[in-house]
Amino acid sequence: MNNLMKAPQRLAKRMLPFQQKGVAQALLDALPFFAIPADAIEVLPDPAAFRQALLQAIAQATRRILIVALYLQDDDGGREVLDALYAARTKNPALQISVFVDWHRAQRGLIGKQKSEGNAGMYREYDKRLGPGVLIYGVPVQNRELFGVLHLKGVIIDDTVLYSGASFNDVYLAKQGRYRLDRYHRLQHRELADAMAEFLRRHFVEGEAVRRLNVPEVPTTRSLYPAIRTFRQDLDQARYDVPHDVLGDTDVAVTPLLGFGRVDNVLNDVLLALLRGARRRVILLTPYFNLPRPVRLVLGQLLRRGCEIHIMVGDKTANDFYIPPPQPFRTIGLLPYLYENNLRRFARAHRKQIASGQLNVYLWRDGDNSYHLKGLFVDDDVAVITGNNLNPRAWALDLENGLLLRDPAHRLKAKHEAEWTALKQHAVRLSSDFALESPRSYPAEVRKNLKRLNRTRLDRLVNRIM
Template sequence: MSSRPAPLTRRLARRLLPLGRFAKSQSATLPAFAVAAGDVQTLDDPAAFRSTLFALIAQASRRIVLVALYLQDDDSGRELLDALYAACARQPGLAVDIYVDWHRARRGLIGKAASEGNAAMYRDYAARLGDRVAVYGVPVQNRELFGVLHVKGFVIDDAVLYSGASVNDVYLARHGRYRLDRYHLVRHAGLADSMAGFAQRYLRDSDAVQRLSRSPLPSTRELQPAIRQLRKQLQHAHYQVPRHPLPEHGIAVTPIAGFGRSGNQLNDTLLALLREARQRVVLFTPYFNLPRPVRAVLGQLLRRGCTIDIMVGDKTANDFYIPPTEPFRKIGLLPYLYESNLRRFARPHRTHMLRGQLNLWLWRDGDNSYHLKGLLIDQEVAVVTGNNLNPRAWALDLENALVLRDPSHQLIGQHEAEWAALRRHATRLTDYHTLDNPRRYPLEVRKLLRRLSRVRLDRLINRLL
């Protein structure tokens, strides 16, 4: 008789036993840069992020490559451009490239009057100060609704400053308010080369990518053939990472990109890292709308006995929250949709919540907002990313992340300090009833939720958010 377990037995064993009994760790096979622990720094807050960014720019001598969703036409955006042009004046050989989303750069803010968007500021600076600072618009899809450039990372000489933040007043904590993200500084020439090379190879060299300081700009319709070609290239885009053996006490840092519903390396890696968890997972997301594969893996981890902490922003800490004292707009429905998603997730897991195995945290600090993303897994893996861990990021946006593997546990102090600081402004839910009852939502919100639910449009909206 064969000793091989039957399929049902194997599935049951996989639920009850650690995954390591069945498969070699996939994360251990990731190519990576070996970085000294002293060259990895977790920054405390938006003020530290801002001061580090401007200090690096002031010292730059060779290259600056900034990739973000947007660089806003406000005080912080103009301060950044001023600093970049000043750096160019000091260093004639300095090359400065900025990549932002094409659609986001050419429209005004949601809920505000129509405008030319941030591109008008880029044109103004180029007209006054020259074109040494190149700002590129990247259209990863034909419409913003169906996907944007969501890659993050600032490369300045041989330093990588990574955050999910873009550039505007609230991200850089100006004028008394802030939008909280995570902030990491990694000093490593190879990693910086890889991330700068990715931007040049897949973004700058594409016919779809345009200098936003130029006028007139082509229409998106004119760019559609080039955008289709760009999408094909991005589905196979990857960072150049060595496959050299890592030193025993180094930090393994792997940059990973992902785009599209299938064959998405970033999605596959995130799922593999979660499946390998043995004891503990900490998950950050600003908008609670987890993709189905992520929800399924979290359920498996709970059944295996892992402890899971999920931190999200309170609905009042959402970018789109509209206080009851202000006129309601339909965009203000989104925070309530996310809270409804959280309630639906928490309800079937109330037993796990009661015994402390599943901890749901709501972050709130005055009128500031929450924008954290990423993972902490056991005491060995950290994922820093701009990926919101939602269906949109999973299938539509161009995303990236840095995976930090620390088998010798040299970064534990940094991770635990970050986690403790975040919990100072967070409340742990004891039960799903702790969340606001939908019956107490504002009247306009209740009406919209009923309409959407009646025709199941809430499910479609969740897939696009």
């Protein structure tokens, strides 16, 4: 009944995706926040520093360790994290340790590899060998992985929040000579950590659909269908519990935001409101150039208003789906080329702004490493730290979150400028759409499959779900 009553509102949001500027600003002004001292917020420079901070925090934990990620992989990097968790539990048997990963992703092998029981097999092997105490949960956001996954991020260790869009494996943790670059922030604040931990307890641990993976008997996904439906209804109404603090001269206003579903999605609404309210400059980071239509339209409005826009995206060879031509082709390897075609169309539509320097598109590449950055900087006083890829899948299917940082006193400006400067060291500004590789130069297998997708218009579907 509630869904039926909300139908006109939902329809209006779909038809009129943009709020008036005053309404958008009112949304931002009404957001509650934690007042966190600026010196309690730290930007970590690279994957190695993130890995070191994570392992050190785990070793020093006294009360709780809560980890949320898409996956914790069965490789050296993932096992190093699990070893650290079990060692911390042995040292302090009263320590609360819970890990939350996507239910579907944990129970399958890697794409293109032989069928296996996935990372869950490692979880059960550790539990059998080292005993109980580390609780590993699978979170089923949807009945099937294709239609939505757990993309919530964050590590809560005692009163510290380590936030990154990274998952946990060799490449994210820079274990085997290669790395996948993300953003890494450490916030020291008990109330923020408590709020994020309470969300996990209330909506995950107490949820009927969220089940342990490191136990001998795991229920089938089909048997959980009714519970997953109830879980999704719960997530539609879920929010972080955030107070209305008073901001001091040296404080930053930090608001944790949840994003789920096509409508009434707080994270999406805030991202659009921030973009609409930009006065001078926007920096947008995304690993896959596949922007949701509302974001593309707002960027067009900003360009017409004269706002300066910087977009950093990974070069197609820095995409985690990229398959170098000597390796056997797999269908998943089409994605980097689809994203490059999206970028080509965008750059072609904005040639004038690129030529004038109003629009700056940067392609990131560093050897055979990959790029996984997400987030926003708006003017000099707002930043968003998030795992949201800013693509249609994140906008409508996955369960996302993020931290909104509002900094009216510019206490974080130097840190953000340093982060942006460091990112540009491995990035090249796109001079025009002609600077991208011509589709005629793509490998033959790629050209053949792209033509097939274009002819059947399946490329549009792929852009909506990947």
